[in-house]
Amino acid sequence: MKSGAFFLIILLGLSVVSAGCIGGSPQGKATQTLIVFHAGSLSLPLQQLEKEFSSYAEKNLGVRVTFQDEASGSVKAVRKVTDLGKKADIVAVADYTLIPQLLVPNYTDFYVLFATNEIVIAYTEKSKYANEINSTNWYEILAKPGVTFGFSDPNQDPCGYRSVMVMKLADLYYNKPVFETLVEKNTNIYANGTHIYAPREIEVKGDKLVIRPKETDLTGLVESGSLDYFFIYKSVAEQHHLRYIILPDEINLRDFGKADYYARVSITLGSTGKTIKAKPIVYGVTVLKDAPHRDLALKFLKFLLGENGRKVFMENHQDFLNPPVAFGNVPEELKPLVKVEG
Template identity: 85%
Template sequence: MVVPVKLGAFFLLILLGLSVVSAGCIGSSSQGKAAKEETLIVFHAGSLSLPLQQLEREFSSYAEKNLGVKVTFRDEASGSVKACRKVTDLHMDADIVATADYTLIPQLLVPNYTDFYVLFATNEIVIAYTGKSRYADEINTTNWYEILARPGVTFGFSDPNQDPCGYRSVMVMRLADLYYGKPVFETLVEKNTNIYANGTHIYAPREIEIKNNKVVLRPKETDLTGLVESGGLDYFFIYKSVAEQHHLRYITLPDEINLGDFSKADYYGQVNITLGSTGKTIKAKPIVYGVTVLKDAPHRELAIEFLKFWLGKEGKEVFEENHQDFLNPPVAFGNVPKEIKPLVKVEG
């Protein structure tokens, strides 16, 4: 009589054990289906902020549905020189670096931090303002430098040592000397800052000094947007895409000085600038943006998937919705990852 009881208890224990194992398997299965969570770190030019926010939202949805990954982003907007120096000087972790001047990547990041980069978008320099700006109804393509020089008028540009829009702005004003035959650079730059020129070679000291209240300098070009919108600043040099994204008024500049015309590359190249922050000399050239995934990116595989999305149809549509012309196709240099090769033209 005792044996059946023990056998019954034994089988009961087996059944209970099986139910526990079965429950554990179901839990494991559901956890396997749950999306992993990863955070991509992106250091980028301030002028890319709005299109990247939209692109990241779309990629997050795509990745969760198609890659089984729940992606969040940690964006750090800054001047492009500063973005690169966060990697080279401060040794901060990042997955992607995107710059408003693609040449900063081969100058500062290749070969130690990355071995490839992609050119993906273009832009041009404009002068933006609002209806609150002094002489807003008078300024135009032919008299802008005279308006900026008037007493009481204030204007701004970003720090050349941190931001391509800054060094491009001062190069635009030096090119204006050549185009208009007037001392535009001397009047607007040298009289108001310690940035100076020797012929067509501009020097931006490591520490930029502002001599009066006429000029406002900020680390990146988008830092000036709020000042103009509030009426605290009359005008600023900015990318056309940013002016349109913020619904600002702006005047376009002649193709010979706006850095937006590829056919004028030789004309632009008459002017160059040496940056005190890096010691590098940069020649004026058409504006082209660049992007790379770093060699030691914490989430390199996922970052390349994001770059693939960025360079594809989805990215092109997002950038064009945000008033930024997209290269068709993007152009890549170096050890280009196989995942993006079908989307780019490989050079060099």
């Protein structure tokens, strides 16, 4: 091959590469990473939704989107922002009240209620008395010698403080000392009437009870057979194909019509000093004021609150509010998707 022809081929090749970059090929698109602090129980639906949004953003917004997810208990997720000064774009929690209590007005000026859940007791066929436990005798089974159970840390995770409030509500519903038998005898968490106190440093007595930072940390222990039962959200039990006991509506924190009944029980958390009343389970989400990629984060939130998000959450066995309910200085692009309150 003559040298002139060789150099012509090289030049043509470079021109094609350059044209591809200028034309906005995937290799030439900017990449932005959204940082999401979220409840552990949101891990699976968020992972699926993030994958779908990444594809949508590349096709429609001209940007490559990656996600840096940090799953934890919701209290811990919020305290990463308020106490540790960590940067995030989105905070999604299993108890929406944490946002107005701890993030408004310094860190955000709006939030959206978007999903619900309920507390169940999950187990496998390997759990002791798996063929005997039901919605009327569960507290007796958990109290049996040799049976182990768990819940997440009330100071870090709403599923934890909801679990202990469920056991106090069980006192009222069954007229039995469920809370004393299962909680007070096994930890330093205690109650005065229907008000529960969770010390900043929770101590576990004996080997009957296991407490972990977030509810999903207990899933593997039950799946492996090293733990018999644990208190968990129904959606997580479904996602992991676990057996579970449906608790009566008077104690499972699912029924909005029983909000006044639930509110008879409350808990003070040593981690925050805040007192929380038992209430129907509602998840909340916000975009922070100083979000590194605020505009893109709002686009993702719009994606979550629309039909895409509703479909993904229903596929992951979690009920979605219709419509989601928003409070505060709600961004204009979200208003068509939500009911604005207050």
